[in-house]
Amino acid sequence: MTAINPVTDLSKDGDIAVVTLNSPPVNALSANVRDGLVEGFRQAKADPSVKAIVLICDGRTFIAGADISEFGGQMKGASLFDVQKEIEESPKPVVAAIHGTALGGGLEVALCAHYRVAVPSAKCGLPEVNIGLLPGAGGTQRLPRIAGVEKALEMVTSGQHVPAKQCLEMGLVDELAPEGKLKETAIAFARKCVAENKPLKKVRENNAKLEAAKGHPEIFANFRKANARKFRGFKAPEANIQCIEAAVNSPTFEEGLKTERKLFMELMTGDQSAAQRYAFFAERQANKVPDVPDDTPTIPIKKVGVIGAGTMGGGIAMNFANAGIAVTIVEVKQDALDRGLKVVRGNYERSAKGGRFTMDDVEKRMGLLTGSLKLEDLADCDLVIEAVFERMDIKKDVFARLDAIVKPGAILASNTSYLNVDEIASATKRPEFVIGLHFFSPANVMRLLEIVRGEKTSKEVVATSMKLAKTIGKVAVLVGVCPGFVGNRMLAQRTREANALVLEGAMPWDVDRVLYDFGFPMGPFAMGDLAGLDIGWVKENSKSSTIREVLCEMDRRGQKTGAGFYDYDENRNAKPSPVTEKIIADFRAKQGINPRTISDDEILERCLYPMVNEGAKILEEKKAIRASDIDTVWLNGYGFPVYRGGPMYWGEKVGLDKVLAGMKAFQAKMGDAFKPSALLEKLVAEGKKFGDVK
Ligand code: 3H9
Numbered sequence: 005m006t007a008i009n010p011v012t013d014l015s016k017d018g019d020i021a022v023v024t025l026n027s028p029p030v031n032a033l034s035a036n037v038r039d040g041l042v043e044g045f046r047q048a049k050a051d052p053s054v055k056a057i058v059l060i061c062d063g064r065t066f067i068a069g070a071d072i073s074e075f076g077g078q079m080k081g082a083s084l085f086d087v088q089k090e091i092e093e094s095p096k097p098v099v100a101a102i103h104g105t106a107l108g109g110g111l112e113v114a115l116c117a118h119y120r121v122a123v124p125s126a127k128c129g130l131p132e133v134n135i136g137l138l139p140g141a142g143g144t145q146r147l148p149r150i151a152g153v154e155k156a157l158e159m160v161t162s163g164q165h166v167p168a169k170q171c172l173e174m175g176l177v178d179e180l181a182p183e184g185k186l187k188e189t190a191i192a193f194a195r196k197c198v199a200e201n202k203p204l205k206k207v208r209e210n211n212a213k214l215e216a217a218k219g220h221p222e223i224f225a226n227f228r229k230a231n232a233r234k235f236r237g238f239k240a241p242e243a244n245i246q247c248i249e250a251a252v253n254s255p256t257f258e259e260g261l262k263t264e265r266k267l268f269m270e271l272m273t274g275d276q277s278a279a280q281r282y283a284f285f286a287e288r289q290a291n292k293v294p295d296v297p298d299d300t301p302t303i304p305i306k307k308v309g310v311i312g313a314g315t316m317g318g319g320i321a322m323n324f325a326n327a328g329i330a331v332t333i334v335e336v337k338q339d340a341l342d343r344g345l346k347v348v349r350g351n352y353e354r355s356a357k358g359g360r361f362t363m364d365d366v367e368k369r370m371g372l373l374t375g376s377l378k379l380e381d382l383a384d385c386d387l388v389i390e391a392v393f394e395r396m397d398i399k400k401d402v403f404a405r406l407d408a409i410v411k412p413g414a415i416l417a418s419n420t421s422y423l424n425v426d427e428i429a430s431a432t433k434r435p436e437f438v439i440g441l442h443f444f445s446p447a448n449v450m451r452l453l454e455i456v457r458g459e460k461t462s463k464e465v466v467a468t469s470m471k472l473a474k475t476i477g478k479v480a481v482l483v484g485v486c487p488g489f490v491g492n493r494m495l496a497q498r499t500r501e502a503n504a505l506v507l508e509g510a511m512p513w514d515v516d517r518v519l520y521d522f523g524f525p526m527g528p529f530a531m532g533d534l535a536g537l538d539i540g541w542v543k544e545n546s547k548s549s550t551i552r553e554v555l556c557e558m559d560r561r562g563q564k565t566g567a568g569f570y571d572y573d574e575n576r577n578a579k580p581s582p583v584t585e586k587i588i589a590d591f592r593a594k595q596g597i598n599p600r601t602i603s604d605d606e607i608l609e610r611c612l613y614p615m616v617n618e619g620a621k622i623l624e625e626k627k628a629i630r631a632s633d634i635d636t637v638w639l640n641g642y643g644f645p646v647y648r649g650g651p652m653y654w655g656e657k658v659g660l661d662k663v664l665a666g667m668k669a670f671q672a673k674m675g676d677a678f679k680p681s682a683l684l685e686k687l688v689a690e691g692k693k694f695g696d697v698k
Contacts, residue, residue: 006047008023008040008043008044008047009036009039009040009043010036011025011026011027011034011036011037011040012024012025012026012036012037012039012040012041012043012044013026013044014044014047014048016051016053016054017191018195019053019054019055019056019195019198020054020055020056020057020058020191020194020195021048021051021054021056021057021058022057022058022060022187022191023041023044023045023048023057023058023059023060024060024061024062025037025040025041025059025060025061025062025067026061026062026063027063028063029063029064030063030064030065030067030068030069030104030105031061031062031063031065031066031067031068031110032067032068032069032070032071032072032110033067033069033070033071033084033087033109033110033113034071034074035071035074035079035080035081035082036081037067037071038081038082038083038084038086038087039081039082041059041082041087041090041091041113042082042086042087042090045057045087045090045091045094045098046090048096049090049094049095049096054096055096055194055195055198056096056097056098056099056194056195056197056198057094057096057097057098057099057194058098058099058100058101058187058190058191058194059091059098059099059100059101059113059114059117060100060101060186060187060190061101061103061104063104064104065103065104065105066100066101066102066103066104066105066106066110066114066126067106067107067109067110067113067114068104068105068106068107068108068110069107069108069109069110069131069132070084070108070109070140070141072135072281072284072285073285075272075277075281076272076278076281084109084112084113084141085141087113088112088113088116088141088142091113091116091117092116092117092206092208094118094204095204097118097119097194097197097198097202097204098116098117098118098119099117099118099119099120099121099190099193099194099197100113100114100117100119100120100121100190101121101122101181101186101187101189101190102114102120102121102122102123102126102128102168102177102186103122103123103125103126103186104126104127105126105127105128105129105165106122106126106127106128106129107128107129107130107131107165108129108130108131108132108139108143109139109140109141111128111129111130111139111143112130112139112141112142112143112146113141114128115142115143115146115147115150115207116142116146116207118197118202118203118204118205118206119178119179119193119197119202119205120171120176120177120178121177121178121179121180121181121186121189121190121193122168122171122172122177122179122180122181122186123168123180123181123182123183123184123185123186124167124168124169124180124183125168125183126167126168126171126177127165127166127167127168127171128165128166128168128171128176128177129159129163129164129165129166130143130144130147130159130160130163131163131164131165132160132163132240132244133160133161133162133163133238133240133241133244134163134280134284135277135280135281135284136238136239136240136271136274136276136277136278136279136280136281136647137240137268137271137272137277138160138240138243138244138247138264138267138268138271139160139244139247139264140264140265140268140269140272142208142261142264143160143264144156144160144244144247144248144250144251144260144264145208145247145250145251145257145260145261145264146207146208147159147160147176148213148214148217148248148251148252149207149208149210149211149213149214149251150174150175150176150207150210150213151174151175151176151213152174152213152216152217153213153214153216153217153223153248153251153252154223154227155174156248156251157223157224157227157244157245157248160244160247160248161231161235161241161244161245168180178193179193208257209257214251214252217252218252218253224245224248224249227245228242228245236523237523237645237647238276238647239271239274239276239647240271240276240277240280243267243268243270243271246263246267247260247263247264247267250263250264275647275657276647278649279646279647279648279649279653279657280646280647280649282632282635282649282653283635283636283639283646283649283650283653285632286632286633286635286636286639286650287479287636287639287640289630289632289633290479290480290481290482290629290632290633290636291470291474291480293466293467293470293482293629294629295463296463296466296467296470300463300464300466300467301464301467302464302467302468302471303386303387303413303414303415303464303465303468304386305329305386305387305415305468305472305475306329306330306386307329307330307331307332307384307385307386307387308321308324308329308330308331308332308385308386308387308388308389309331309332309333309334309381309382309385309387309388309389309410310324310331310332310333310334310388310389310390310391311333311334311379311382311388311389311390311391311392311402311406312333312334312335312390312391312392313333313334313335313340313341313343313344313345313375314340314344314391315347315445315446315447316391316419316443316445316447317333317335317344317391318333318344318345318347318348318351318448319443319445319446319447319448319449320389320391320419320443320447320448321333321348321373322348322351322352322369322447322448323443323447323448323476323477323478324372324476325369325370325372325373326369326448326476326477327475327476327477328372329372329475329476330372330374331372331373331374332374332375332376332381332382332385333345333373333374333375333376334375334376334377334378334379334381334382335375335376335377336377337377338377341375341376341377342375344375345370345373345375348370348373349366349370351448352365352366352369352370353366379405379406379409380409382406382409382410383409383410383411384411385410385411385414386414386415387414387415387416387417387468387472388406388410388414388415388416388417389417389418389419389441390402390403390406390416390417390418390419391419391443394420394421394422394423396423396424396427396428399418399420399423399428399431400427400428400430400431401431403416403418403428403429403431403432403438404431404432406432407431407432407433407434412434413437414437415437415438415439415465415468415469416432416434416437416438416439417438417439417440417441417469418438418439418440418441418456419440419441419442419443420440420442420456421442421488421489421492422487422488422489422492424485424487425438425439425440425456425458425461425485426458426459426460426485429458429459429460429461435458435459435460435461436460436461436462436465437461437462437465438458438460438461438465439455439456439457439458439461439465439466439469440454440455440456440457440458440485440489441453441454441455441456441469442454442455442456442489442491444491444641450640450641451477451478451479451640451641452478452479452481452491452636452637452640452641453473453478453479453480453481454481454483454489454490454491454637454641455469455470455473455480455481455482455483456483456484456485456489457482457483457484457485458485459485466482470482479636479640481628481633481636481637482629482633483627483628483633483637484625484626484627484628485627486622486625486627489627490619490622490627490628490633490634490637491637491638491641491642493618493622494615494618494619494622494634494638494651495615495642496618497614497615497617497618498528498611498612498614498615499528500614500677501610501611501614502515502527502528502529502611503550503551503552504610504674505602505606505607505610505611506529506551506588507551507591507592507595507597508597508599508600508602509599509600509601509602510602510607511580511585511588512527512529512569512570512580512584512588513527513529513569513570513580514602514604514607515527515528515529515607515611516528516529516530518604518607518608518611519607519608519611522608522612522645522648523644523645523647523648524643524644524645525643526643529568529569529570530569530570530578532552532562532568532569533562533563533568533569533570533572533578534562534563535562536561536562536563536564537552537555537556537560537561537562537568537569538556538561538562541553541556541561543556543557551584551587551588551591554587554591555568555569555584555587558583558587560583560584563576567581567583568584569581569584570584571583571584609666609670610670612651612654612655613655613663613666613667613670613678614667614677614678615651616651616652616654616655616663616684617663617667617678617680617681617684618681619631619634619651619652619655619694620681620683620684620687620694621681621683622634623683623694623697624681624682624683630694630695630697631652631653631694631695631697632650632652632653632695634650634651634652635649635650635651635652635653636650638650638651652694655694656693656694660684660687660688660693660694661688663684664680664684664685664688667679667680667684668680683697
């Protein structure tokens, strides 16, 4: 074995050379990796005793892509194209051996090998679109040549990781290796190439699948149309489509590559990709808790209890069953329990019908769920999560009872979205085992989990919760105890301003349109209609004191009643409502408000600047570890457009000085709801950014 450089080795198995990469954590194509590959292949090719070459990776995965952290900086060493040329033009057959994931630049390297062998658990994909990019090393030109135009369009615009078996079917992989036997299988395959004198297949020369799409521009038109909603606001999907179009319509492979290069550079230097790359690293950074090191002991979680079988409780339970963890769901009444389990089954069956898993899997998952009417049945759980009514006295009562029932050493968690976790913990004799696990609705779908660390929560319980979040596929963000935590606390600012704007002269659909155009999936009023305007509304106490109350009193309770802020047709399409308009006009008149014209800019600034300001307060009070954690909350739980990076990132893009000046101007006109946070003032005075806050 020869060490080519610190991350690359060259060894031989008879007449087969093996180039092995070992660059943890994911063998990303950093300068060292690129240099090692070029040199490794040069030496293997120069050795006359070598007849074929295998490229394989150590560690948990094949190459997971270009090194994203290098983007935007000065590139050093060999280029990715140099690497590809060494491989593709090799006069000796090259076999790529894939395990883990071959992603982005990693798959683009593998596509330059003459053959590919993979273990069944491996996955291949071009996920660049998720960081606002396109595959910039020939991926958009080679993939349609091997997988066909339709499949390629789907893969590059979704970024999906395709399982090896499907890759085999579409020709992306030539042979499957038994699990754990990748290296020997790839070497045997290479030997077969030599023995049978197999051709040195170059994907770039294979045009048959492109020919089939030539003269059919409707393939692209239809694809664009079918995905218009999904791609709204994003630049990268369209650029990816244009590259595949170029693969079909360019006279040569090289011409197609030129289009790919041009569009790649446009995206790479653009704002959207910068924001999406930031979001990628922010999400991973959120896993790191400075005073809870990686080696903190964790509590094994084998059995989970969930209290409440409503939408929230059922959704929470599904997360654990999906991960193979047994769950006991406790309800007060049998019919509520039956109803809850029926909804869960219905959700699973829908997923199975959609092809996400088999009916066997439905039964497996349902088999992990046990219903009960007795809290006592939670005694041997390792973690119990309550999702009961959001009232402190009820929560405290449940926790006191749980404390007496559930075995010592088990974690007691609250799904509260707002209440004081320390006060809840005070109802128990084990406050160090109490934590907030704030799931977002629908809990089986939404990726965000706010983990609320109480004053006394132990490090083990924090570490266990963070690890568990990963097991159940959630993006976890650790937050501190304060009303509404990070997400809802900032949302309250936006909600207040959205309502105030309507009182002052805007219409709900004006506010919604501005926020929708900004990139949110829907505005606050459409959202209210969807969720139901009567959440938290009590008929007996209703005094027509807000427009929302008036709407509820008129039985305009949102989509479910066919009317709320908007009117809805039978397909739930929303239309601005003349009834609501009149309600608003009457309400303003009663309050003596003279409506004024409000600009779109004011709507946006009024809704978003106070959120940035509140985020600054959250940082100041150390209720979030870092600004990027706040962004991660908003990107994954509240539909903040990822191509704008999150509210804190966006605030910096706008300019913190501009946000501060805006807040001051609003404060002068409208009072102290707009009082700038001390941190915002300080950062602007010192010319610093949120990232500088330690
Ligand atoms: C590209 O290839 C462009 C080319 O087409 C053209 C170029 C000209 N770079 O996610 P994890 C780090 S664009 C740098 O927690 P998992 C990550 O930050 C790229 N670092 O693990 C984390 O670091 P830390 C296309 C990377 O097992 C650690 O690795 N490829 C990269 O849950 C572990 O990550 C992609 O977009 C990278 N490419 O998931 C794939 N990837 O420990 C992006 C990871 O310090 N990566 N890191 O926090 C992924 O999707 C997942 O990381 C993966 C593993 C599925 C691979």
